[in-house]
Amino acid sequence: MTAVASTSFSRAESFAHRFSISTYYSSYEEFASDPNVDIVYIATTNNDHMSPTLMMLQHGKNVLVEKPTTLRYKDTKLMYDEAKKRGLFLMTNHWTRFFPLVQYLRRTFLVHDGNKSKQGRSNHEFHLGKVMAMHGDFSFPTPLSASDRFLNRTLGGGVTLDVGCYLIELALLAAYDHRRSMTLHENIDKGLINLHPDGIDATGHGIMHNGLEFPVDVESSFSLRWGGGAYGVWDGECSDNDSEKCEAVSVGGKGTKTLKHIGSVMESQNKFTMVASLQSSFRRPSTFEVDYVFEYGRIVIAGPGNCPNEMTIFEYEPYGPLKRETKVSYSLPPIKNELLKRFGTPNYPRAEGFAYVIDAIEECMAQKGVPGRDDELVDGGCLEMEENTIEEQLITVEVTENVLLDMGYFGT
Numbered sequence: 409m410t411a412v413a414s415t416s417f418s419r420a421e422s423f424a425h426r427f428s429i430s431t432y433y434s435s436y437e438e439f440a441s442d443p444n445v446d447i448v449y450i451a452t453t454n455n456d457h458m459s460p461t462l463m464m465l466q467h468g469k470n471v472l473v474e475k476p477t478t479l480r481y482k483d484t485k486l487m488y489d490e491a492k493k494r495g496l497f498l499m500t501n502h503w504t505r506f507f508p509l510v511q512y513l514r515r516t517f518l519v520h521d522g523n524k525s526k527q528g529r530s531n532h533e534f535h536l537g538k539v540m541a542m543h544g545d546f547s548f549p550t551p552l553s554a555s556d557r558f559l560n561r562t563l564g565g566g567v568t569l570d571v572g573c574y575l576i577e578l579a580l581l582a583a584y585d586h587r588r589s590m591t592l593h594e595n596i597d598k599g600l601i602n603l604h605p606d607g608i609d610a611t612g613h614g615i616m617h618n619g620l621e622f623p624v625d626v627e628s629s630f631s632l633r634w635g636g637g638a639y640g641v642w643d644g645e646c647s648d649n650d651s652e653k654c655e656a657v658s659v660g661g662k663g664t665k666t667l668k669h670i671g672s673v674m675e676s677q678n679k680f681t682m683v684a685s686l687q688s689s690f691r692r693p694s695t696f697e698v699d700y701v702f703e704y705g706r707i708v709i710a711g712p713g714n715c716p717n718e719m720t721i722f723e724y725e726p727y728g729p730l731k732r733e734t735k736v737s738y739s740l741p742p743i744k745n746e747l748l749k750r751f752g753t754p755n756y757p758r759a760e761g762f763a764y765v766i767d768a769i770e771e772c773m774a775q776k777g778v779p780g781r782d783d784e785l786v787d788g789g790c791l792e793m794e795e796n797t798i799e800e801q802l803i804t805v806e807v808t809e810n811v812l813l814d815m816g817y818f819g820t
Contacts, residue, residue, distance in 0.1 A: 413439035427751070436460050440467035446781050447497065447769070450474060453557055454564025458483045461498070465490045468780040470497035472769065476573050479564050480818075481806040488798055496779045497791055499769075502577050502804070505795045506764035508738045509709070509716045510581070513700075516707065516721075517585035534721055534734070537703025539582045539682055544698040544713060546571040547689035552615070552622070558690055559622040566624035568612070568812055572688040574714040576811070577804045578698055579632055579684040584800055586680045602680075603803050607633035610814040615691065626690040630811045635681030715758040768793060 410429050414420035417434035424432035433439040439448075440463050447470040450460050458478050464471050471491070477484040477500040491498035504510055517539055547567075550558045557563045558570060583603050610630035614622050687694075696711030704726055710718040718737040725731050741763045743754075754760065772793060777785035792798055812818055 411439060411442060411445055436463055440464050440469060445469060446778050447472060447773075449501075454479060454569055455562065456564075458487060461487050462490055465494055465496055465498065468494070468496070470779055472499055472501050472765070475500050475502055476564075476569050476808060477801060477805050479569065479809070481802070481809050484802060484805040488802065491791075494780075495788055495791070497769075497773075497789070499793060499796060499798075500801045500804075501765060502574075502796050502801070503762055503765045504574060504577065504714050504716070505581070506768050507716055507761055508764070509719060509736065511795070512736060512738075513707065513709070513719065514581060514585050516702075517582050517589065534705070535723060536705040536707075536721075539586070539700050539702050541682060541701040542579050542582065542684040542699065543686075543701075544575045544578065544684075545687040545689075545694040546575055546696050546712075546714065547687065547692050547694035549692060550626075550690040554622070559624055559626070561623045566626075566628075566812075566817065567688045567690045568625050568628045568630075568808065568815070568817070570688075570690075571714065572628055572630070572686065572811070573804060573808045575684070575686040575688065575698075576632070576807050577800070578713065579682075579686070580800055580804060580807070582682055582700065583634055583680055584797075602634070603799070605632040605634055605807060606636065607631075608807065608810050608814055609633075610811045612815045612817075625812070625815055625817060627687075628689070628811070628815060629687045630814070631686065632684040632807065633682075635679045636683075712757050715761045717758070768795065 411431035411433065412420055412424050412427075412429050413433040413436055414423070415435065420432040420434055423429070431442070433442075439445065448464045450457055450464070450471060450473040452460060452474075454476055457473050457476075461471050461473050465487070473487075478487070488498055516534060516536060548571075550556060552559070554560065557565055558567075559565050580603065587603065608630065610628065612625040612628035612630075614624055615626045694711075696713050698709040698713035698716075700707045700709075704724050706722045708720045708722070709716045710720070717740055718735065721732075721734045721736065722730060723732045723734075740758055740760045743760055769790070772790035775790070776787060777789040779785065779789035779791060782789065809818075
């Protein structure tokens with residue numbers, strides 16, 4: 409059964425009639441009480457994801473919530489704690505992760521000790537080494553209207569929350585898959601590879617237009633750093649036989665501290681080191697491309713990178729010329745002609761890609777059972793997707809919040 413709910417009866421009725429949905433409600437409470445509803449998609453504005461999500465969970469419904477999960481990490485954690493307590497499925501709709509191209513991309517991150525994945529695959533013969541850097545710019549011009557959700561602070565507006573979070577989760581892919589590659593096949597403690605960036609630096613600004621000030625970030629630029637650290641100048645002499653005496657005084661960063669040239673070879677080899685330089689804007693267009701740079705190559709994802717179906721892999725000889733260039737592409741799910749005639753062309757780029765998320769959830773629930781409904785469940789039912797783990801969802805929100813804090817979005 410399919411049903412729809414809105415706080416506006418006319419809006420619920422209009423949506424239901426347009427898409428031939430027989431059941432619709434003018435209150436979330438009625439909707440949550442419907443025993444025939446198993447899973448709910450929360451698509452309210454950014455500021456209002458937590459309340460309806462908690463309501464649905466408390467009524468035994470599984471939930472798919474639109475990104476960003478919430479504006480603050482503590483609210484997201486509260487939601488996932490509630491889902492865990494009730495044994496229900498909760499996931500943020502980071503649909504990017506379910507595109508076949510991204511699934512293919514993620515295998516290129518499973519590289520260690522040269523170019524071979526410890527899962528026994530050679531990553532399609534692509535010899536790229538470790539990922540070292542990432543660049544991305546997701547920008548598009550928006551109407552300069554105070555009523556537009558993009559620029560409305562009360563509704564959780566701002567470019568980082570709208571498209572900047574896509575870049576954050578794309579950066580986290582590399583960190584997560586590097587850790588997965590290492591921990592699965594080298595018996596290395598997960599604690600050695602931190603998914604949360606070791607450094608976050610962000611800046612941005614709002615805009616004044618026709619006497620109106622929009623108190624959201626319309627332009628943001630931020631960098632995420634894994635590995636590395638503060639740099640300093642040597643303060644004393646260093647002996648090859650006594651690394652404990654190799655000290656430096658930090659001349660940058662926050663505060664002054666003494667640094668020591670200490671570290672095992674194992675830690676050095678396994679440490680994930682990547683810098684992501686990311687930008688987003690509501691004031692200008694961009695290609696929406698994403699560029700990952702490896703030791704021996706690059707992967708350029710053609711825009712729009714948040715719903716990609718094409719990328720180019722460049723392989724280089726170590727410290728040498730281009731060896732091979734390979735294009736990889738996937739077709740989007742087809743839309744039936746009768747649906748196009750009835751509902752028109754989708755108004756969101758590559759909206760067909762939402763089918764990837766729906767199909768993955770349906771397959772998971774068919775295999776493991778629907779939490780809250782089925783009596784016989786495998787491992788508690790479908791509670792988490794491998795493509796988009798709960799850990800990654802929580803870190804995406806936490807990093808996004810830290811970017812906004814560094815930018816001054818939330819104040820002090």
